[in-house]
Amino acid sequence: RKIAVYDLGGGTFDVSVIEIAEVDGEKQFEVLATNGDTFLGGEDFDMRVIDYLVEEFQKEQGIDLRKDPLALQRLKDAAERAKIELSSAHQTDVNLPYVTADASGPKHLNIKLTRAKLEALVEDLVKRTIDPCRTAINDAGIKVGDISEVILVGGMTRMPKVQEAVKDFFGKEPRKDVNPDEAVAVGAAIQGAVLGGAVKDVLLLDVTPLSLGIETMGGVMTKLVEKNTTIPTKAAQVFSTAEDNQSAVTVHVLQGEREQARYNKSLAKFDLTGIQNAPRGMPQIEVAFDIDANGILHVSAKDKNTGKEQKIEIKAGSGLSDAEIRRMVSDAEAHREDDKKFHELVGVRNKADQLLHATRGALKEHGGKVPAAQIGAIESALKDLEDAMKGDDQARIEARTQALEQAAQALQAAAAAGAAPGAESAAGPGAGTGAAQDDVVDAEFTEVKDKQ
Numbered sequence: 001r002k003i004a005v006y007d008l009g010g011g012t013f014d015v016s017v018i019e020i021a022e023v024d025g026e027k028q029f030e031v032l033a034t035n036g037d038t039f040l041g042g043e044d045f046d047m048r049v050i051d052y053l054v055e056e057f058q059k060e061q062g063i064d065l066r067k068d069p070l071a072l073q074r075l076k077d078a079a080e081r082a083k084i085e086l087s088s089a090h091q092t093d094v095n096l097p098y099v100t101a102d103a104s105g106p107k108h109l110n111i112k113l114t115r116a117k118l119e120a121l122v123e124d125l126v127k128r129t130i131d132p133c134r135t136a137i138n139d140a141g142i143k144v145g146d147i148s149e150v151i152l153v154g155g156m157t158r159m160p161k162v163q164e165a166v167k168d169f170f171g172k173e174p175r176k177d178v179n180p181d182e183a184v185a186v187g188a189a190i191q192g193a194v195l196g197g198a199v200k201d202v203l204l205l206d207v208t209p210l211s212l213g214i215e216t217m218g219g220v221m222t223k224l225v226e227k228n229t230t231i232p233t234k235a236a237q238v239f240s241t242a243e244d245n246q247s248a249v250t251v252h253v254l255q256g257e258r259e260q261a262r263y264n265k266s267l268a269k270f271d272l273t274g275i276q277n278a279p280r281g282m283p284q285i286e287v288a289f290d291i292d293a294n295g296i297l298h299v300s301a302k303d304k305n306t307g308k309e310q311k312i313e314i315k316a317g318s319g320l321s322d323a324e325i326r327r328m329v330s331d332a333e334a335h336r337e338d339d340k341k342f343h344e345l346v347g348v349r350n351k352a353d354q355l356l357h358a359t360r361g362a363l364k365e366h367g368g369k370v371p372a373a374q375i376g377a378i379e380s381a382l383k384d385l386e387d388a389m390k391g392d393d394q395a396r397i398e399a400r401t402q403a404l405e406q407a408a409q410a411l412q413a414a415a416a417a418g419a420a421p422g423a424e425s426a427a428g429p430g431a432g433t434g435a436a437q438d439d440v441v442d443a444e445f446t447e448v449k450d451k452q
Contacts, residue, residue, distance in 0.1 A: 001019070001020050001148040001149070002017060002018065002020075002142060002146050002147055002148060003017075003018050003020065003147065003148060003149045003150065003151060004016070004017055004133070004136075004137075004147050004149075004150045004151070004170060005018060005150075005153055006129070006133070006150060006151070006152050006153065006157065006166055006174070007036075007153040007154050007184070008040075008041065008042070008152075008153075008154045008157050009041050009042065009153075009154035009155070009156065009184075010041050010042040010154075010155065010156075011041040011043055012036060012037070012040065012323070012326075013036050013037045013040045013041060013128075013129050013132065014034065014035075014132075015034070015035055015036060015129075015132050015133050015136045016031055016033070016034045017031070017032045017033045017136050017137060017139075017140040017142070017147070018030065018031055018032065019032050030230060031207050031228070031230075032139075032140035032141070032142070032228065033136045033137075033139035033140035033228045034136060034207075034209075034228065035132040035133070035135045035139065035326075035329065036132050036326050037128060037129070037132055037326070037330070038322075038323045038326045038327060038330075040125065040128055041156070042080075042083075042154075042155060042156045044125055045083060045122050045125060045156065045159075046076060046079045046083060047079075048121040048122050048125070049079035049080075049082060049083055050075050050076060050079045053065075053075055053078070053079065053094060053109065053111055053113075054066055054075065056111050057099075057107075057109050057111070061102075061107050063100055063102060063107060065099065065100060065109075068100050071096075071099050071100045074096055074099060075096070075099075078094050078096055082094050082118075083118065083159075084155075084158075086113065086114075086115045086159075087158045087159050087160065089115070090114060090115045090116075091112060091113070091114045091115065092112075092113055093110065093111070093112055093113075094109065094110070094111045094112075094113055095108075095110050096108065096109040096110075097109075115160070118161075119160075119161045122161065126161050126162055126165045127165070129162070129165065130165065130169050133169055133170075134169075135333070139227070139228055140228075144169070144170060144171060145171065147170055147172075149172075150166055150170045150172060150173075150174040150175065151174065151175050151178050151183070152166065152175070152178070152180050153178070153180050153183045153184060154181075154184070155180060155181055157174075157180045190202065206230075206231050206295060207228050207230050208225055208226075208227060208228065208229045208231060208233075208291065209227065209322075209325045210227050210255050210256055210257060210265075210320075210328060210329070211223045211225060211226050211227045211255070211256065211257055212224060212253070212254070212255055212267075212289060212297065213225070213253075213254055214251055214252055214253055214254060214287060215261040216239075216261075217242050217346075217350060218346035218349060219260060219261050219262060220259060220260070220261060220346050221256065221259060221261045222237070224236070225291065227257060227329070231291045231292070231293065231295060232290075232291055232292050233290075233291050234288065234289065234290045235288070235289045236286055236287065236288040236289070237286070237287055238284050238285065238287075238304070239284075239286075239287060240280070240282065240283055240284060240285065241275065241278070241280050241281065241282070241283050241285075242280055243280050244278075244280050245277040245278070246280065246283075247273065247274065247275050247277070248271050248272060248273040248275060249272050249275070249285060250269055250270070250271050251271070251272065251287060251299065251301045251310075252266065252268075252269045253266070253267040253269070253297075253299050253312070253314065254266060254267065255267050255320075256328050256332070257329055257331075257332030258328075258331070258332050258335065258339055259340070259342055259343045260342050263331070263335075264328075265320065265328075267297070267314050268299070268312050268314055270299075270310055270312045271310065272285065272301040272302075272303065272308065272310045273308075273310075274303070274306060274308045275303055275306070275308075276303075276305060276306060280357065283303060283305060284303070284304040285302065285303055286300075286301070286302045287299070287300070287301050288300045296313060296314070297314040298311065298312075298313055299311065299312050299313075299314065300312075344394065345394050348394050348397050348401070349389065349397060352385055352388075352389055352397050352400070352401045353389070355385070355401055355405065355408075356382065356385060356386065359378065359382060359404060359408050359411065360382070362408070362411050363379075363382075363411060366411060367411070371410075374410050374411070377407045378407045378411055380407075381400070381403050381404040381406075381407040381408070382404060384400045384403065384404075385397070385400040385401060385404050387400075388400040
């Protein structure tokens, strides 16, 4: 069965989708997906109450309590108490005698706050918790109806409005038999006992918090291990060179969710050298990721033709805090459309680059078999596409690519008989930019589907 853990604490919000299965008579808990909001918690709810009290007091007395640090601290404590009381009561009085003073004497704050008013003040904050729930469900590859139980964690989940929102989204009453204040402490105690060796019969299976991959031609991140993959795990893809007679490639290992490599965290770079001279797209370079149970990432790049191999080990712990991980995931969500456009542009540019390369080669080898007028049209189309490639106008690049394809039809027909085997395989996303040596240039990758 699958359960959702909805954790709304004092400073952050998290939601996890967990699958409970029975394996060899033992219960196995697997985290299918996690999501959240690092900038949403009980303190944000408190601030809404504080702002309301400050505004009401200012209307009555004409004094802004935000300018009085001592009064503001008393307000903060009172707002938190009122919020807690309204989880069980429908109305409460916020009473702060001698909260401040002016020339006319001391001032007292006495404001009635109802549950309905509180819910109106924080309605948008409660709604903000639903999008991460939806994302976690999608990341887990399931539907809301597949969730059999919902567990509430964190003091804020005592608020009836929060419970109502959870019920509306998941379509079922959340469980009330788990103490939301103690759940995290109990979980931490169990994990501490496991790590300390006091508990022997619990095995903790971790997941990758962010996707892992490499930088490929055009500055794209090609993912080999997706976010929320249970470890240990292995994955491999085969890549090829982007230039003729390329002797080396740089493998740039990345962590993150953005399509654009530069916005992800760089974990390591290493070079594979000694690649035999061959036309672009011909060498086969297998890049493999192997994450062991300790979270240590082993990355290797192997030339399948020569057997030459380079390896690197990346220790567990990326140096990213939970908050940074959530920020990177949120950043990827916020820039999803930008990344989609970037990915499309890179694909168009790569296709155009491959056509330029193939046409130049065919022109050099078979140009004598084509009438001069057609050669002139091909050369003109080549120049037009080269000019378009200097900019980022996707429509222009696509139009110039199509024009070159049409102009080069006669040349392609003449070259067809002598075309190099496998030349078409040069069309895939490609590897490693940012060479460490002058002869280390971008590589072009062809995906292998056999992930393990």
